[in-house]
Amino acid sequence: MRKLITFNAVSLDGYFVDANGDMSWAHRQDPEWSEFVSGNASGDGTLLFGRVTYQMMASYWPTPMALKNNRAVAEAMNKMPKVVFSRSQDQASWSNTKLVKGDLAAEVRKMKSETGNGMAILGSGTIVSQLAQEGLIDEFQIVISPNIVGKGRTLFEGVQGRLPLKLISSRAFTNGNVVLCYEPVR
Numbered sequence: 001m002r003k004l005i006t007f008n009a010v011s012l013d014g015y016f017v018d019a020n021g022d023m024s025w026a027h028r029q030d031p032e033w034s035e036f037v038s039g040n041a042s043g044d045g046t047l048l049f050g051r052v053t054y055q056m057m058a059s060y061w062p063t064p065m066a067l068k069n070n071r072a073v074a075e076a077m078n079k080m081p082k083v084v085f086s087r088s089q090d091q092a093s094w095s096n097t098k099l100v101k102g103d104l105a106a107e108v109r110k111m112k113s114e115t116g117n118g119m120a121i122l123g124s125g126t127i128v129s130q131l132a133q134e135g136l137i138d139e140f141q142i143v144i145s146p147n148i149v150g151k152g153r154t155l156f157e158g159v160q161g162r163l164p165l166k167l168i169s170s171r172a173f174t175n176g177n178v179v180l181c182y183e184p185v186r
Contacts, residue, residue, distance in 0.1 A: 002112045004048075004136060006121040006128050007040065008155055009143040009177075015152035016125045021052075023123070026145045030175040038072040044080070045118040048108070051086035053123035058094035083111075085127055105134045112136065129158045139183050140165060146176035 009026035010016055017023045049057065057077065060066050066074040082097040085104050092099040100107050108131055111119065121128055121137075131137050142155075156163075165182035172178045 002045075002114060002116055003118040003138045004108065004112060004121070004131070005118065005139040005141055006131075006137055007141040007143075008121075008123065008125070008128065009145045010155055011145055011147045011149045011152070013148045013150070014154055015149050016155035016157075018149040018152040021153075025147045025149060026143065028145065028175040028177060030173070033173050033175045033177060034070070036171075036173065036179075038070065045120055046081045046083060046111070046116070047077070048119055048121045048124065048127065049082065049084045050124035050127045051084060051089050052126075054082070054084040054086070054089075054092070054094070054097075056123070058092075058097075062094060104130055105136065108134075108136050125153060125155050125157065129156050132156060132163055133159050135184065135186075137184070139168070139181060142180045142182070144178045144180065 008016060009023065011018075011025065018025065061074050061077040066077075078095055080096065082092075082094060083100055084092050084097055085100050085107070087101055089099060104127060108119075121131070128137070132140075164185040166185050167180060168183050169181040170178065
């Protein structure tokens with residue numbers, strides 16, 4: 001069975017995006033963090049996105065600016081297979097992307113049952129909360145960013161009830177980010 005992880009940043013006050021839907025506050029670069037991000041991007045799994053995050057990523061990673069700013073991540077992002085879940089989008093033009101309009105949970109269950117490498121959700125708070133509610137996420141990699149944004153949307157907005165998690169690892173970085181990795185208690 002394929003493993004599904006999510007890798008997302010939240011502010012110190014618990015928001016995934018600020019009141020304007022912006023998450024640029026989460027991008028604090030330094031050499032140590034850049035090395036960690038580049039290492040994470042070297043995977044060979046499948047990336048899963050909701051429409052909004054897909055459009056944001058597709059507008060940046062295939063560009064010359066992305067190659068200039070972070071060649072290793074850009075090359076990996078462009079090469080990896082991607083799935084965008086959207087009922088309103090008509091096509092997916094970013095390389096190696098499949099558009100899925102059907103039932104999110106059913107499609108992810110099917111993908112998890114197939115053989116192959118793991119899957120990762122980057123951003124895409126709406127699908128994170130839906131898949132967490134369905135018990136389909138195997139690991140939550142949460143970056144606590146040392147920012148207070150005041151208000152916005154939480155990563156797990158809409159989740160009904162408790163989802164107990166167990167800490168499996170943590171790492172602090174010199175830029176102030178802390179990565180906490182959790183798995184569901186089943």
